[in-house]
Amino acid sequence: MKRAAWPWAVMLLMGATPYLTLLALGGWWLWQNQLFWHWLSVSAACTGIIWIAARWFHRHQKTPPSVANKPDMPFSQRDQAAWDAVESLTQTIKNGSREGLDQPEAWLAMGQRVLTTVAQHYRPKAQRPELNIPLTELLRIAELVCRDMHQQINEHLPFSHIVTLEDGLNLQRWLDRLRDANTALRIGRVVLNPAGGLLHEVKGYAQDKVVALTLPRLQNWLLESYIQRIGHYAILLYSGRMAIAPERVGGLSSKSRQDLVQAEALRNTQKQEPLRILVAGQTNVGKSTLINALFDSPRAAADVISCTAELMPYLLEREGQPSGLIFDTPGYGEQTGWLSNNRDVLDKTDLVLLLCHANNAARAADCTFLDAFHQHFHDRPERKIPAIILVVTHIDELRPPREWQPPYDVAEPNCAKASNIRAAMDTIGQDLALPTDTDVVPVSLGKNAGMGSYNLDSLMLVMGRQMEEADRVRLIRCLKNSQDQSKWTQVWKQAANSGRWLLRKADKALQ
Ligand SMILES: Nc1nc2c(ncn2[C@@H]2O[C@H](COP(=O)(O)OP(=O)(O)O)[C@@H](O)[C@H]2O)c(=O)[nH]1
Ligand SMILES: [Mg+2]
Incomplete structure (x- = not known):
């Protein structure tokens, strides 16, 4: 039943009467003493100053931090695409109409739009993909979004813990009504007293501006946080990672405890799973030599034509602990390639060192390898593409061939050798159509005339820089594996639970 508003209006009026009387008497006194215009000018000036100050603060104040920047976990290609879609939807909604934002339905519809956008990325073939999720998961998203928004609003909006939603909505309605009455008053005032009316208008305009400066900011912030939060959890849900962040769920319910166990198991797998680096390139480009050079003592058999018949793993250690595996691979040629029959190797690769001979213009085999590489990940959007470091070997053989006086500055070449290395x-980068931000490291690994390796330290540095990215690829890889396993565990658990439930029911029926 709708509550009558008039008792409240009467009480408000009664409460306000003494102050209104005081205002009228004061105004009258000011008028009588011919001070009214002075008062009006001073108050207009004060509002003006406040407006200017508010503008200044508005420019210099930082927007409240958005709750949901990118989810704080490794992103696959598909997650990234879904997140980009959420971000562009945020912009569309922010730039679009703001009508109905005081109605909860508008927020629900917006939430559904975000959910559908994310769902379409993960289930492009489903007709209504957003409906294709368990109700419990949907409720969980709602719970998490509400909790985050609550926390954000509490932290950033003053008085938000006292003002209720109903207060807010009623206040807006009252303001709307007052605004209509106010418009009539304002027109009347300008007609009856043009000078005073105009001064009043200026004051009113300035006051409106102060409110207008903060309201859109607030709305934008709320909209952004809301949409990004839903987007964040929808991505976790549709990519099957909702259970990976149990610490985000408040107290320890039995479900959270289960999730914690699952997360713990996943973390252990992630810890144990080594980082995997693939060294690829044409025959005789120097793959085995590079691996040997990276270790203190020789490991890989180099200098034997097509010696590496299959993938050979070598253990990388850090402080005596195994930290990764580096794989020597058979060389590929224009006609021959190991990748076509071993595509699954790429599913277990976190970083690729692609070696190219500086003096060999035949790049078709490298292009074939890269095409297969990209096609593999194009077919698997749930994976993150491992980064490629391009290593240019045999730079000592570049013209002038007999000159070898490292170091060479390839950023600003100052001799023919350095210019040729740079060229x-x-x-090679252009021939292979590699992205412009690909790391390219020139090295020399030849032992001719006791030269020793050159520029390996730069390669190590670049590899170190790529480790964080490679680790994200590794985590996504672990997640995918554990999801495949946990899906079945879940099905068995549910089957077992429903079996127990059936038994209990039967038990009751028999009693
Ligand atoms: N001059 C020179 N020789 C190199 C370089 N890298 C490798 N080599 C030589 O090239 C030959 C083939 O190297 P290897 O590592 O077996 O090539 P892989 O087939 O790619 O494993 C060996 O004799 C190496 O010593 C380099 O940068 N400069
Ligand atoms: Mg080899």
Whole structure:
């Protein structure tokens, strides 16, 4: 039943009467003493100053931090695409109409739009993909979004813990009504007393501006946080990772405890799973030599034509602990390639060192390898593409061939050798159509005339820089494996539970 508003209006009026009387008497006194215009000018000036100050603060104040920047976990290609869609939807909604934002339905509809956008990325073939999720999970998203928004609003909006939603909505309605009455008053005032009316208008305009400066900011912030939060949890849900963050769920319910156990198991798997680096390139480019050079003592059999018949793992250690595996691979040629029959190797690769001979213009085999590599990940959007470091070998053989006086500055070449190294790096990058931000490292691994390896320290540095990214690829890889396992565990658990439930029912029926 709708509650009558008039008793409240009467009480408000009664409460306000003494102050209104005081205002009228004061105004009258000011008028009588011919001070009214002075008062009006001073108050207009004060409001003006406040407006200017508010503008200044508005420019210099930081927007409240958005709750949901990118989810704080490794992103696969598909997650990234879904997140980009959420971000562009945020912009569309922010730039679009703001009508109905005081109605909960508008927020629900917006939430559904975000859910559908994310769902379409993960289930492109489903007709209504957003409906294709368990109700419990949907409720969990609602719970998490509400909790985050509550926390954000509490932290950033003053008085938000006292003002109720109903207060807010009623206040808006009252303001709307007052605004209509106010418009009539304002027109009347300008007609009856043009000078005073105009001054009043200026004051009113300034006051409106102060409110207008903060309201859109607030709305934008609320909209952004809300949409991104839903987007965040929807991505976790549709990518099957909702259970990975149990610490986000408040107290320890039995479900959370189960999730914690699952997360713990996952973390252990992630800890144990080594980082895997693939060294690829044409025959005789120097793959085995590079691996040997990376270790203190020789491990891989180098200098034997097509010696590496299959993938050979070598253990990388850090402080005596196994930290990764580096794989020597058979060389590929224009006609031959190990990748076509071993595509699954790429599913277990976190970083690729692609070796290219500086002095060999035949790049078709490398292009074939890269095409297969990209096609593999294009077919698996749930994976993150491992980064590629391009290593240009045999730079000592570049013209002038007999000159070898390292170091060479390839950023600003100051001799023919350095210029040729730089030219080789650029040409290979272009021939292979690698992205412009790919790391390209020129090295020399030859032992001719006791030269020793050159620029391996730069390669180590670049590899170190890529480790964080490679680790994200590794985590996504672990997640995918554990999901495949946990899906079945879940099905068995549910089957077992429903079996127990059936038994209990039967038990009761028999009693
Ligand atoms: N001059 C020179 N020789 C190299 C370089 N890298 C590798 N080599 C030589 O090239 C030959 C083939 O190397 P290997 O590592 O077996 O090539 P893989 O087939 O790619 O494993 C060996 O004799 C290496 O010593 C380099 O940067 N400069
Ligand atoms: Mg080899």
